[in-house]
Amino acid sequence: MKIVIDARLYGIENMGLGRYLVSLIDELKKTEDTEFNFVIILRKKYFNELKLPSNFKKICLDIRHYSVLEQILLPFILYREKPDLVHFPHFNMPVFYFGKYVVTIHDMLMHKFKGVSSTTLPYPLYQIKRFFYSVVFKHAVVRSRLIFVPTKAVAKELIENFKVKMSKIRVTYEGVDKKFIDEFVGIENLYVRYNLSGKYVMYCGNSYPHKNLTLVLDSIKYLEKKGIKDFIFLVVSPRNNFRQKLEQEARRMGLEDRVIFLDFVPDRDLASLMHYSLAYVFPSLSEGFGLPGLEAIAAGTLLLASDIPVFREVYQNSCFYFNPQDPKDLARIIISVLEMKDNERKRKIESAQELLKRYSWSDMTKIVINSYNEVLIG
Secondary structure (H helix, E strand, O other): OEEEEEOOOOOHHHHHHHHHHHHHHHHHHHHOOOOOEEEEEEOHHHHHHOOOOOOEEEEEOOOOOOOHHHHHHHHHHHHHHOOOEEEEOOOOOOOOOOOOEEEEOOOOHHHHOOOHHHOOOOHHHHHHHHHHHHHHHHHHHHHOOEEEEOOHHHHHHHHHHHOOOHHHEEEOOOOOOHHHHOOOOOHHHHHHHOOOOOOEEEEEOOOOHHHOHHHHHHHHHHHHHOOOOOOEEEEEOOOOHHHHHHHHHHHHOOOOOOEEEEOOOOHHHHHHHHHHOOEEEEOOOOOOOOHHHHHHHHHOOEEEEEOOHHHHHHHOOOOEEEOOOOHHHHHHHHHHHHHOOHHHHHHHHHHHHHHHHHOOHHHHHHHHHHHHHHHHHO
16 A cells, blocks of 8 residues: 655754654654555655665655645645555645545644734735635645544644544654664763853744743843843754844843854754753743653753643643743742752652653554554545
């Protein structure tokens, strides 16, 4: 049976979506002795780099996701390949493809966060973009045979917004790649490489408004007024208009020396930065899963997370929760982290790491493969 996967977002530079595809394909590569033949659609970089087993075929389609071209060209490739099933790992499927497919819906963020604050586009272009997003998203959900979601929280939102039956949804919790935490870089080398010094709390991810990073700036400013200045905030985030706005806000607040920005960081360095941090701060107003929080726990640091349903589902009692609307609440927790004794810190981290046993890319992929079979047989 031939299964096509649109993996144009493959690669950790594409953040959570890219890591999802990397981990899914890594696990699927172990299925060489099965009846499946996989066709992986990739952009040029990974088409040349990615090595695959004999039951895999690569196709190069070097066009951007969310583009008009993907809506025009991708259906031609799919119809030419004549797959038994297509897996779209994101909602951006071509609306003119009418074959059998499954889709992964990672979150409902664009349904929840609307308006000019959520975009850098002029308002008329933003309205056009939202219209096409709504059309494509609805097609992806309604016409799919099954929908993969990373949490029950996302499943609940899908059901509420699209009246999807739970029988059509499969919850596929994600995991932490053991290679991510195999070996840490020495702290001296790390500090020199990234021009760091002293203690820091950190965040890694995009700087979109729903990530709520200004709350951390407000907390730092509040602590500064109380005379607490012995740490910095390290932000690892792609350079774009949203990050530029955050940098401008930090300067406006007089925090340019307290907030350090880094661009793309390789996995080994990222895990090491997490390992040596005081804590990983995850102040989001909404998420689909929250993989960086699990990675931070695996790397051996404390997790400070906003008190939202999806984080309660995923992290359970393995982190410190704060009100994402109250910078003083986050400041209170940062103070407790700064004052924490080494033995208490070690105990809390080791206790939190027990949570990781619940999450596995291998287990996720088993559910995906079983679902492929379910759709193909049914």
